[in-house]
Structure formats: C-alpha cells, structure tokens
Amino acid sequence: MERTFIMIKPDGVQRGLTGEIVKRLEQKGFNLVAMKMMNVSRELAEKHYDVHSDKPFFGNLVEFITSAPVVATVWEGEGVVASARKIIGATNPLTAEPGTIRGDYGISIGRNLIHGSDAVETAQREIALWFEESELTTWKPALQNWIYE
Ligand code: UDP
Numbered sequence: 001m002e003r004t005f006i007m008i009k010p011d012g013v014q015r016g017l018t019g020e021i022v023k024r025l026e027q028k029g030f031n032l033v034a035m036k037m038m039n040v041s042r043e044l045a046e047k048h049y050d051v052h053s054d055k056p057f058f059g060n061l062v063e064f065i066t067s068a069p070v071v072a073t074v075w076e077g078e079g080v081v082a083s084a085r086k087i088i089g090a091t092n093p094l095t096a097e098p099g100t101i102r103g104d105y106g107i108s109i110g111r112n113l114i115h116g117s118d119a120v121e122t123a124q125r126e127i128a129l130w131f132e133e134s135e136l137t138t139w140k141p142a143l144q145n146w147i148y149e
Pocket of ligand 1: 052057090091109110112118
C-alpha cells in the first residue's frame with residue numbers, strides 16, 4: 001500500500017491545527033501509521049529540503065523548520081501521495097483553493113502550515129529520513145471494507 005510523509009510545520013503546531021489536520025486525513029479514510037512530535041535538527045532540515053538548497057528562501061526555511069517543534073507523520077492508502085497533496089493545497093496559501101488546508105488556514109508562503117511528499121519516490125526517501133523502520137506500524141483498520149471497494 002502507498003505511503004506518504006506529512007509534516008505539520010511549526011506554525012501549524014503553534015496555531016493549534018494539529019488535530020484539525022490529522023482529522024482531515026483520517027476522515028478521508030487514510031491510515032495513520034506513524035506520528036511523533038519533535039524538534040528538528042539543522043542537519044535533518046537541510047537534508048529534507050536539499051532540493052531547494054540553492055533557492056533564495058532556503059536559509060529562512062531551515063531557520064523556520066528548526067525554530068519550534070513539528071509533528072511528523074506517515075499515512076497509508078490508495079493514491080495517498082497525490083490525494084494528500086490535494087487536501088493540503090497549493091504551496092502559496094493565498095492562491096490555494098478554499099477547502100484545502102493551506103487555502104483555509106494560511107496567508108504567507110513561508111507559513112504554509114504543512115508539508116506533504118510530492119511523489120511516491122520522494123515519500124519513500126522522506127519516510128526513511130524521518131523515521132526508523134521500527135517506528136512504522138502495520139495495521140488493518142476494521143473499517144477497511146467500508147472505505148475500499
Ligand atoms: N517556500 C518559501 N518561499 C518560496 C517557495 C517555497 O518559503 O518562495 C517554502 C514553503 O514553506 C514550501 C517549501 O519552501 O512549502 C518547499 O517548497 P515546494 O516548492 O517544495 O512546495 P511544497 O511542496 O511544500 O508545496
């Protein structure tokens with residue numbers, strides 16, 4: 001089953017949106033398989049965002065992600081990578097559609113509340129970067145047959 005890495009960024013945690021964000025993904029029908037609240041080291045932040053290392057916003061982004069705790073999660077489900085990106089919304093919260101997390105709760109691109117892997121391969125890399133194999137659970141929800149045909 002496909003998995004994705006979702007991180008509630010420091011602004012999402014500070015604004016008390018952790019529960020709301022987790023609720024939206026749960027209610028869609030995806031399975032939460034790992035979750036931890038943590039402070040992010042500079043090394044982990046730089047590795048996570050290394051594709052952006054030559055962008056002008058990289059320094060501020062690393063500074064921000066390491067500034068206060070985040071909630072790191074892994075979700076499982078059919079098509080979860082692309083679907084979670086839709087639930088999250090566009091990178092810039094001002095242009096993100098209403099009904100998406102960023103569209104409903106954000107304004108600034110540098111305070112867009114949440115990260116979600118952009119492809120299946122990226123998700124595999126990010127899950128391995130943020131979690132030990134032993135932290136990932138495997139479970140079959142009792143409601144599975146009411147969610148999947
Ligand atoms: N970002 C920023 N300024 C920009 C573009 C991006 O601060 O001009 C930050 C923003 O937090 C974004 C992250 O860098 O979520 C990663 O950018 P990406 O284009 O990968 O967006 P995402 O996949 O998070 O939508």
